[in-house]
Amino acid sequence: MTDKRFQEIINHYKADIKMYPDNWISHCAQQNSIEEAIFVAATAKNQEGKKNPHQYRLKPIILEKFAVHLSDHASKLKQATSFDDLLKKITTYKIKGIGTLALYDTAERIGAYLGIFPDKIYFACRCKSRR
Structure with a gap:
């Protein structure tokens, strides 16, 4: 991929995110304390109490335990x-x-609460071969 094409993708993403902000990220950024931000972030809830589709399969009790554990290290x-x-x-x-x-x-x-944002692309893959 050329640098020019990569920059076009970045510009498109930035324009798109301005038009359609992520409710979960903006809700977290608006919290009053790091502990509140951690709880909102880890439980994956937006301002309407809806769970983020990325975490829909995770049980609420697991997300809440994660939130408490992270809060211990706020x-x-x-x-x-x-x-x-x-x-x-x-x-x-x-x-x-x-x-x-x-x-x-x-x-x-x-990170949105702290004003820290990704500055590179992260990729993770759990590939399992099926026979």
Whole structure:
């Protein structure tokens, strides 16, 4: 992919996100404290109480346990200096039942509260061969 084409994709994404902001991210960014932002982010709820489609298969009890566990480490998460740092910290506090997408989405939401955003493309694949 050429640099020009890559830049076109970035510009399209930025324009699209301005027109159609992510309700879960903006809701998290508007919280009054890091603890509130963590809870909203980890439970994947927007201002209407709707769960993000990315986490629809995860049981609410798992998301709430994740939120409580992350809240126990709020001061460390608040010290993140980059999105990559925040994602690594959140991954460190992962609990059983929370996968890669939930970790990334939670980091993106908490990052919005902290004013920290991804500056590179993240890719994760769990490929299982089927015979």
